[in-house]
Amino acid sequence: MNTSEPLLPKHLYILSTAPDGTVTNVTFSPDKLLAWSEGGRGDAVDKWCKQICDKKIAAINTWEDNRILQLEDDWASAENDVEEEDEDEDEIRFNLACEAVTREAEMKRENAREQMAEHKAAIEKLVRQARASNAAHTPPPQESHLVRYLIAVGIGIVMGIAVAYVLFT
Numbered sequence: 001m002n003t004s005e006p007l008l009p010k011h012l013y014i015l016s017t018a019p020d021g022t023v024t025n026v027t028f029s030p031d032k033l034l035a036w037s038e039g040g041r042g043d044a045v046d047k048w049c050k051q052i053c054d055k056k057i058a059a060i061n062t063w064e065d066n067r068i069l070q071l072e073d074d075w076a077s078a079e080n081d082v083e084e085e086d087e088d089e090d091e092i093r094f095n096l097a098c099e100a101v102t103r104e105a106e107m108k109r110e111n112a113r114e115q116m117a118e119h120k121a122a123i124e125k126l127v128r129q130a131r132a133s134n135a136a137h138t139p140p141p142q143e144s145h146l147v148r149y150l151i152a153v154g155i156g157i158v159m160g161i162a163v164a165y166v167l168f169t
Helices: 030-038 044-081 084-136 145-168
Strands: 013-017 023-028
Touching: 023 030, 030 044, 030 084, 044 084
Parallel strands: none
Antiparallel strands: 013 023
16 A cells, blocks of 8 residues: 555654665555554544644644734834824724734635545545455454364264274174
8 A cells, every 4th residue: 555645643654765775665554554543542543633733723823923913013113104194094904914814814724624634534544445455365264173173072972982882782
């Protein structure tokens, strides 16, 4: 199973390298994927996707805060350079710019949440494929040795009875 998407934890990947040390192939281990996804309470995929989404949202929040601070600095410097009449217009433009930044940040957060849902679905699909692959390659269960033992004992008893009958008759 080769994959470049979705992003999985690093310990699930197997790197194939050339003799010169360059990475030639990156795959993930289906067995490790299954063990990881079923580990703990079975919510590893949810936690992983939420962790990635939280990092993206934190970066968006930082971008939004920095952008609004930049707008405030620009507004404060422009406020010192203009007359009283233009202050109201500048404040309206500042408020509109802040609202635009807030809307853009909210759209980015919503996109991050949608990507998290898609990423989770892709990982769950890989987990299902890994389960199917393991089930297809699992050897059939062996018969219990107890059944063979009981059959052998039964045959032995029947043969013992037959030999005893022949000897005593």
